Amino acid sequence: MTDITAGEIPVFDSIAAFREWRKEMIRQNKTVGFVPTMGALHEGHLGLVQTAKQECDVVAVSIFVNPAQFAPHEDLDQYPRTFDTDYASLVASKACSAILLPKVSEMYPVGITLDRSQQRGTFVEVQGLSHQMEGIPRPHFFRGVATVVTKLFNIVQPDRAYFGQKDAQQCVVLRAMIRDLLLPIRMRSIPTRREADGLAMSSRNRYLTPEMRNVATLLYRAITAAKEAIIERGVSDREEILAPAYKIIDEVSQEVKAQGLPFDIRLDYLSLVDVETLSELTTLGKSQAAILSGAIYVGTTRLIDNVLINTNEL
Template sequence: MKGSILKNMQIFENIHPLRNWRRLMVREEKLIGFVPTMGSLHEGHLSLIKQANKLCKAVAVSIFVNPAQFAPNEDLDKYPRSLSDDLAKLSAINCVDAVFLPKVEDIYPAGITLDVEKQLGTFVEVKGKSHQMEGQSRPTFFRGVATVVTKLFNIVQPDHVFFGQKDIQQCAVIKNLIRDLHFPLELHVGPTLREEDGLAMSSRNKYLTPEMRKVAAILYQSLNAVKHAFEQNIRDRKNLLAPAYDLIENKSKFIKDQNLDFSIKLDYLSLADPESLQELDEVGENGAILSGALYIGTTRILDNLLLNCKI
């Protein structure tokens, strides 16, 4: 590549060689940027990696489908996996120095079952940030996130870490985890990347059939309707969220009238304080995190917008 330096992307399947690489980066006084992923990479992931590359001389990416994030009734076995394609994408953007592909037994030496009551070993919980919003529908999800992120931070020992705003509560959980466990690293939150119709990019979008895909932007459209109401100085919860409920209900009726072979179902809409994540009856000076999750058939999509606030 003329005018650029080709990166030598090394692939590590074991912890010890990765740590040797990390020690070499430290000796060379290179800041390490880290992007943890579950694979099935899309432009949202790649944008975070490019962001890391701008700030850090060395970039590491992990690909690991974390069992502890899934409940027994969720889609662990069906979660999209495309390792060869992922590695080709990482190589093509010429931003990655190290790819970490850990095995389940290395991350969870005591073994792992999806039943939390039967799990053995060490797990991490971020109290006060994990039970709201997504935590209402997926009560053990952020325990799994906090645990695997803690393990990966200990293994990679990065200087900077990069996560996407699409998973905004996850960012809040990790922000508190870094603070409370005194990790010497800085969190960066990248913007949500979207398809042309506004659908937030997600690995699970691959589950959508062409007919489902045509209506998948309804969640984003609904959140935008709330944002428009907010910009019209509406601040109370009932009147703010009303346009979103109406849009989703109308889209559901349309799908039924068209006799399509799937339905949509709202999981939740959240209007939360950006610090406490508690639900708001009225939005004040601190603004709010507006978020929601929606089932299209059996595929669950989620999205969020910030109303006059930061994470």
């Protein structure tokens, strides 16, 4: 068993070496929690690691920027790669036992291109849950996510895997994948970690300028207003539920323009779906579990967020 750092946490850049570590955990009869990440760690990631440590004997964290979930026009090359600070954060957490830092060449043995039509090899796709919501503007995305998570699960063989509810659709897709592929893994989805003003923590928040950051909470405020329409006024019609959300986004967009700020606000989508089928709802049933979500662009930075209706966990 080899690692690539003499630091406090072993870092494995080879799948074979990591598997030797995993065999040792089996010999010691230790349960393994797993937190897959793309790096650029923030307190949301570290909260997942801490929860995993509370529930498992040891915790493995993967850091891998997955090419298969990016389209040719997206920001793969610009995606932040901050291993030194990520490593320091994991050491400080005192909750991580091993870091998997796999190479693209091992994860995709026949190579990987961002052009889906030119891709070769084996991919995993969860039909029926991947082509709505986030799957509309990013039809490649969940195929890439399901594929890389399956590969990581095969390497790590975790007892439990931990994901954040900020990526609500991803949680639904991966839970279905675990069920359908008969994987012996318990998935845990953990509530979204937020900044003091409500902004969901995200690696992409670092792209926001101070002026952008001042208005970046508008999506959370918008979907929260929509949720309040359900809870406080008993609204069940889709258009009435979403109306206050559209109003807030439009008002903030107009304010940004009026102030002459060097960026604009652009709504990608707002969505109200059943929590199991991800079907868009025209009417919300009285006790129906649903996801109220959306995506906006603040300048060129795309932010997503969601709130849950009549459910605490995905």
